[in-house]
Amino acid sequence: MALLEIKELTVNYYTLTGVVNAVDKVSLNVEKGEWISVVGESGSGKSTMAYAIIGLVPPPGRIAGGQILLEGRELTSLPPKEMRMVRGRDIGMVFQDPMTSLDPLRRIGHQVAEVLVEHGVAEWDDALEKAKEMLRRVGIPEDRADYYPHQLSGGQRQRVAIAIAMVLRPKLLIADEPTTALDVIVQDTIMDLMEEFKKEGTSIMLITHDLALASERSDRIAVMYAGRLVELGPVDDVVEGSAHPYTQMLLRSVPDLWGPKDIKSIPGFPPDLRNPPSGCRFHPRCPYATSKCSREDPPMVRVGPLHYAACHYAGKLGEEGGG
Ligand code: ATP
Ligand code: SF4
Numbered sequence: 001m002a003l004l005e006i007k008e009l010t011v012n013y014y015t016l017t018g019v020v021n022a023v024d025k026v027s028l029n030v031e032k033g034e035w036i037s038v039v040g041e042s043g044s045g046k047s048t049m050a051y052a053i054i055g056l057v058p059p060p061g062r063i064a065g066g067q068i069l070l071e072g073r074e075l076t077s078l079p080p081k082e083m084r085m086v087r088g089r090d091i092g093m094v095f096q097d098p099m100t101s102l103d104p105l106r107r108i109g110h111q112v113a114e115v116l117v118e119h120g121v122a123e124w125d126d127a128l129e130k131a132k133e134m135l136r137r138v139g140i141p142e143d144r145a146d147y148y149p150h151q152l153s154g155g156q157r158q159r160v161a162i163a164i165a166m167v168l169r170p171k172l173l174i175a176d177e178p179t180t181a182l183d184v185i186v187q188d189t190i191m192d193l194m195e196e197f198k199k200e201g202t203s204i205m206l207i208t209h210d211l212a213l214a215s216e217r218s219d220r221i222a223v224m225y226a227g228r229l230v231e232l233g234p235v236d237d238v239v240e241g242s243a244h245p246y247t248q249m250l251l252r253s254v255p256d257l258w259g260p261k262d263i264k265s266i267p268g269f270p271p272d273l274r275n276p277p278s279g280c281r282f283h284p285r286c287p288y289a290t291s292k293c294s295r296e297d298p299p300m301v302r303v304g305p306l307h308y309a310a311c312h313y314a315g316k317l318g319e320e321g322g323g
Contacts, residue, residue: 001072002029003171003203004053009066011045011052018274022048024227025066027300030172035195035204037214037235039250040224043270046207049224050174052076053205054093055083070172088115092165096177098157101164102149108160109135109145115167131167138163138193155186159193166197173197176207191217211254215239220306223247226271226281229300233307243309245317246282280311288317 006028013020023045030036038046051057053068055075068075070090075083087093095101103111112131116122122130132142138159140152149157158178165173175194179187195217198204208214214221214235221238223231223246231244242248249266268285271277277284283293292312300308303315311317 003032003071004030004205005067005069006049006053007067007069009049009052009068010064011048011057011061012064013048013061015060015274020273021276022061022227022273023052024276026224026227026229027066028222028229028232030203030205032171033198033201033203034219035198035206035217036220036222037206037208037218038222038224039208039211039214041250041266041270042209043226043273044224045227045273046209046224047176050093050176050205050207053174054087054091055080056087085119088165088170089119089168090170091172091174092168092170094158094161094165094173094175094178096180098154098161099149101161102157104149107146107148108140108152108163112145112160112163112167115164119168121168131163134163134167135160138166139189153186155182155190158182158186158190162190162193166202170202172203172205174205174207177209178206179213180208180210187213211239211250223250226276227273228281228310230282230311231309232300233304233309237304237307241304241307243303243307243314243317244311245286245288247309249285288313 006026008025008027009023010025011023013022026049040046048057052063057063063076075086109128109131112134113124113127116127116130117124132145135145136142140156140159179190194204206214218235220233221235222229225246231238231242231247238247242251252264253266266285271281279295280293280298283289298310298312300310301314303309
């Protein structure tokens, strides 16, 4: 059984100017001990999907359909109190800005210890000792347990956020753009830390707009476009043999992967999800689009043993040119 099964998940934001269909019937599994990266341009629905998994879609958003199963247990219908227990114990989450999860007015050791106390794992004295151990584990010397967040660098703050997310050793760590605000060297050390937890058995879901970063560490890559999952597969299949035109164009826009000479940005803009394009949502920007593409939703089809793409011409482009 997969650790996490997302089935036909739909999440909408009910705004005054219309319904934003941020996630549209996304189905995705996270296996035990794997690192899966969810990539896509800004606004593709990556963060909304992550918030849905931890039961924190911000208003005016709401899960409008589908299921999220953690080891077979349906999360979308759990009462808020039980969902609070799932967060931290079963699923940890780290955000782009560690200050979202850190309290600027409280010492970092207390913030880590609080998770243990809240979940009934330890009393304060014991929890503070365990918090120091956890801080050491993530590379923060224990004599800094009394520091406030502002006394630490951005990279150290993110380490503390990881300590808070991981102190109960959840089965899944969701990291939403955890290194976007950090310089490249610090970025790498944070990724190393996440990889260590993965080796200890934690599944990782990295959410990033950075395909180069995703391709370095992941077992599988899931590509989202305009609220839909458009390609999914082992990292080598997706990076070297991408079957969806959007992924192919995304790859060509990454200098580290394609070489600096041939970088091509994707023409046009992602659609307004209050009124998404009919059929394949990528059709207004796709060089291979046909009239079928604007009429019919492309199903997710298998293009390799573990490799899937949602394109009417997946695996055929280049042979038939998309007809
Ligand atoms: P980013 O990397 O910029 O966060 P993303 O891929 O994570 O992008 P989301 O933030 O999930 O994408 O956004 C998906 C869609 O939902 C976008 O069209 C966005 O404008 C919309 N959206 C996100 N939050 C809200 C909100 N609170 N109210 C209304 N619409 C929202
Ligand atoms: Fe392009 Fe059509 Fe494939 Fe969509 S279904 S990616 S528009 S060829």
